[in-house]
């Protein structure tokens with residue numbers, strides 16, 4: 561589909577075209593040769609992960625190199641706000657650039673996606689690993705001492721909200737922070753935290769006011785924490801969807817002391833910071849989905865025209881054509897839904913209102929349709945679709961995984977319905 565140009569508004573056209581061609585060039589010249597050089601380590605999980613499920617040091621170093629090179633080339637932090645060391649490019653630009661990257665490289669190139677944790681690419685920072693809107697309200701000392709290395713791709717963060725008994729229901733968290741002199745002392749544990757096996761720092765959410773918490777009106781605060789500090793223990797990797805290791809993990813805090821200036825934003829108002837991160841994640845996931853589906857469609861169109869069955873290319877059978885057409889219908893719908901949502905998010909600094917309903921609609925639709933899209937692409941490819949030679953089965957697993965983090969499909973629908981029942985019925 562060359563229709564992408566039609567959708568790029570005039571005001572960001574040059575910027576998007578420059579970023580897309582620059583990033584393609586960057587990945588082709590810097591990342592792909594690294595992949596080739598590393599060979600089997602990348603594709604054989606027995607070599608990729610150690611016995612605890614953690615990526616081996618060679619992989620960790622290679623990913624750091626990609627991030628740092630990308631940062632030096634001006635890509636890694638391009639969508640992060642300027643105040644945290646990024647370039648502050650808008651959300652619509654992010655949608656176009658992430659779509660273009662995933663469409664060209666697909667979901668299954670090891671260094672580009674699954675090795676990182678199903679959510680984004682190491683060439684572009686996200687709120688679960690790098691500089692993001694969540695860090696805008698850190699103290700001046702954190703900004704000065706920590707953010708430069710984070711936006712340079714040298715150090716990484718993770719976003720630690722969920723716990724064993726609190727996933728969809730954020731208000732169920734049990735981790736607590738108590739003030740003691742000039743410090744906060746944190747006790748508790750977190751689970752399912754993307755990038756936690758590798759992160760240098762964690763944004764940890766903890767209860768700081770039980771009364772506000774009981775009323776669900778606040779009482780949660782966010783803290784910037786060093787993962788190497790005494791009292792912080794990484795408890796283990798949680799591999800998902802058939803992999804032998806991964807990027808998700810759990811950790812615990814035992815009298816973990818953090819200086820008072822590590823509080824992020826306003827005390828007791830950390831829930832808003834969490835929602836800022838999660839909203840960013842939902843849009844980014846949706847943008848990735850457009851590109852992932854484009855990749856699956858491109859491969860299916862190629863394959864359908866060259867694969868012969870009963871003396872004809874399978875593309876001549878209506879059953880196959882309908883699958884291709886259904887993929888196109890979903891991609892087209894997804895793309896303009898996500899772009900409209902991105903345009904609304906860009907008005908946030910003026911209106912102070914996040915388009916909560918639209919973000920949930922876009923995330924739910926994009927991830928669910930991506931799974932259907934990969935199912936169809938596998939079907940078009942027959943047995944080839946199931947092999948590890950093609951990244952289609954990986955795309956299917958990624959898509960299935962994406963239906964859980966940053967809010968399950970049920971939680972997105974709950975949010976959409978609640979917003980409408982509060983009067984937000986504009987479409």
Ligand SMILES: Cc1cc2nc3c(=O)[nH]c(=O)nc-3n(C[C@H](O)[C@H](O)[C@H](O)COP(=O)(O)OP(=O)(O)OC[C@H]3O[C@@H](n4cnc5c(N)ncnc54)[C@H](O)[C@@H]3O)c2cc1C
Pocket residue numbers: 688719720721722724725726727728729751752753754755800808961964965966967968969970971974
């Ligand atoms: C790969 C992966 C990466 C993740 N990364 C992070 C991360 O970086 N940081 C982080 O903090 N967390 C992370 N999470 C946690 C993720 O946000 C939670 O898993 C998710 O919110 C669901 O919570 P849960 O697993 O506890 O399921 P539950 O909340 O127990 O839900 C179980 C089921 O009940 C449904 N359900 C729950 N409440 C309702 C309701 N009110 N109405 C209808 N249905 C409901 C759910 O939709 C689901 O189907 C990650 C999870 C995964 C799988």
